[in-house]
Amino acid sequence: MTTTTRNLISRIGETDQQFLQGNTPELALERGRLRLDLVNLSQYQQEQTHFLQEAIVLLEQGRAEFEEMPMSLYLDLSIELAKAYMVYFNVSGEQRFAIITQQVLKPLAHLNSADIYLYLAHASLVQDEIAMTRHWLKKYFSHDAAKLDAVMNITAFDTLKQNDWFKTLIHTHLH
Template sequence: MRPTTKEIIARIGETDQLFLDGNTPELALERADLRLQLVTISQVHQEQVHFLQEAIVLLEQGRVEFEEIPLELYINLSLHLAKAYMIYFELTKENRYALITQQILKPMTNYEHADIYFFLAYASASKKEPAMTRHWLNKYSKSSNFDLELVDQHPAFEEYRQQEWFIQTLRRQMH
């Protein structure tokens, strides 16, 4: 069950109080995630942009503020940051947000994390880069966490659904 707006706002207040006692990467991630939840609930463009901006600042800060941070947590902060920028892209249709997503995640491809490949494919598709979309979807399709339904239904890949390489990529995963 999804938390209500009231519950999310109450938790934001609690986590903001915890922040006053000291920040941690985990707290930065939670504080940003709460704001991203508000973005998806809100129907008001200005509110969405406001909460996105707050989430982005918290995630950027969480990625650079700490000297020691577990790799999985750093990847999680980076993926949330990519998600925030892609939501920004969806709201504005400005390619620069997809480009920022690529700039955040490309240096992290050596970790061979499925979600990194997915977001790079999503950003490439959003920027109308078919070769890079194919490249990243191919890498994503070979990962153990490949989500066939997500790729098949995601609107970013709509214009590729009839292309042979896309069909073959999905077909390989069905078997």
């Protein structure tokens, strides 16, 4: 076991103990992120699925359990939840996780978040909704926080590299 893995597991234990004393949206966010970090370290699909399920429960609970929280925190919980669902899609290949991502994020799209646009584009693409993919990518690349690396790190977007509209978006973003 690597030092990184040991530290991660130790932090999970600490946050789980904090949870026993009382949950907060911030704690739910950290606990969900820690489980997502475990997914990235694991090489076994069964483990990844287990950690993803835990992350999703923690993030959903964090969004629903508290009547009042800052919108920025709700947005962070929602984006992490969408990320978890898209990772779950990548692990399982089940399109329902892309649909759930859209259900989580579409109501928040008016908040002008680059992350929301990127995850909506990814979810649209894996459902073969090319027009919506293009729509969300345009919104993403028009955002100040857009990063080309974020798009290029999503292998699903490799299928778009030959499309003229995609090349134009990339070119416009670079200049």
